[in-house]
Amino acid sequence: MTDELIGELIDTVAWVLIEDGRILCARPRGRDVFYIPGGKREAGESDEQTLLREVAEELTVALVPATVAPVGVYEAIDGAVRVRMSCYRADYRGTLVASSEIAELDWFGYGDRSRVPPVDQLLFDELHAAGHLAH
Template sequence: MIDTVAWVHLEAGRILCARPRGKQVFYIPGGKREGAETDLQTLLREIKEELTVEILENTVAHVGTYEARDGGPLVRMSCYTADYRGTLTASTEIEELAWFGYADRPLVPPVDQLLFDDLAATGQLT
């Protein structure tokens, strides 16, 4: 299983997505846990590495945990919202940032699509 943590950042009915260098698919920002990292430690590290902003720890809230298979191992994605400090900027790891609505669902992996479905069902993603 691939165990990941993701940052759900919504603005005006759209969700922030990132496309890593050398890949064609967009993902919810975040990444894989390293060693015995907690979800919070993984979230803080990955978002700083990918988007050069600092997540404000006291604002982190769990949104949901999703699991899906995309032709390979099972992927688990634990999702969190949080406020941040700084300016969202793609790091050297990230080729492109984009704001996606529900119509962009086919552009993300199956586990991300489950999050899109939940956000759309609650009216948070348009």
């Protein structure tokens, strides 16, 4: 498929938080699918600025800027759009709490791979292959 047939590119940034072999996922209100926390950048924002803002908005914690480190960039077709997700690890301060825009938080293992979108599944595959994500 050529880029012209795929359509819009959705460029996102995501926070990869793994604890005890499970990755934090969030389900936005009104949606059935879980996502890696993060979102789309606003005009003029860098990846780090987007990451800090989105995580604070969704999970009410503050990422520590000095600890932000790249995990990888993943790209997949999801319906009629191409989604690019730039992933980062970072330490945080505060208590993870779903904000008003998030209906639910959960910790997923590799066995939950089918519950996330195609681009997130690529991250799951890589984390599992590297031994970071339990089944």
